[in-house]
Amino acid sequence: MSLNKPLLLVAACALIDADGRVLMSQRPSGKDHAGMWEFPGGKLETGEAPEDAVVRELYEELGIEPCLRCLQPFGFSSFAYDDFNLLMPLYLCRQWDGFLRPTEGQKVKWVFPDRLTELNLVPADVELARELRDRLPSGRRFTD
Numbered sequence: 001m002s003l004n005k006p007l008l009l010v011a012a013c014a015l016i017d018a019d020g021r022v023l024m025s026q027r028p029s030g031k032d033h034a035g036m037w038e039f040p041g042g043k044l045e046t047g048e049a050p051e052d053a054v055v056r057e058l059y060e061e062l063g064i065e066p067c068l069r070c071l072q073p074f075g076f077s078s079f080a081y082d083d084f085n086l087l088m089p090l091y092l093c094r095q096w097d098g099f100l101r102p103t104e105g106q107k108v109k110w111v112f113p114d115r116l117t118e119l120n121l122v123p124a125d126v127e128l129a130r131e132l133r134d135r136l137p138s139g140r141r142f143t144d
């Protein structure tokens with residue numbers, strides 16, 4: 001049962017490049033789930049809207065600025081971790097300003113949607129990765 005646990009609100013974003021790949025970020029050492037892959041994003045600050053949290057976190061973590069209207073709601077994860085319940089909307093974003101520059105020493109990589117589930121994902125992201133794989137174009141180009 002997941003009673004009596006705090007609810008943690010996190011907002012995350014699947015950035016999608018011109019080839020249809022999704023940007024994944026590796027949790028740095030020292031954080032919980034270190035070494036596992038996740039979508040860029042982070043916890044909401046008090047009074048903050050999820051979209052504003054995404055814009056702030058993408059700037060802080062990656063040095064890019066998505067415009068608010070480019071954030072497209074995709075789905076959400078509701079996951080019971082041992083010590084909190086996570087509620088995490090995931091947005092898609094295909095347009096942003098600035099050049100990608102991981103600012104927190106984290107490793108990032110662009111992944112074709114059909115390879116997302118092969119990553120060692122944080123537990124709450126596994127279902128979302130399956131949804132992305134099933135709903136986004138694979139991104140690969142075929143010649144015949």
Ligand SMILES: Nc1nc2c([nH]c(=O)n2[C@H]2C[C@H](O)[C@@H](COP(=O)(O)OP(=O)(O)OP(=O)(O)O)O2)c(=O)[nH]1
Nearest residue numbers: 010012031032038039040041042043086122124125
């Ligand atoms: N950013 C992000 N966090 C996720 C995802 N999936 C998932 O379970 N989480 C969890 C991991 C953490 O317990 C929590 C987010 O915490 P965080 O440490 O990344 O957030 P933050 O950047 O605001 O952290 P900090 O300022 O406290 O260091 O949500 C995801 O796809 N992206």
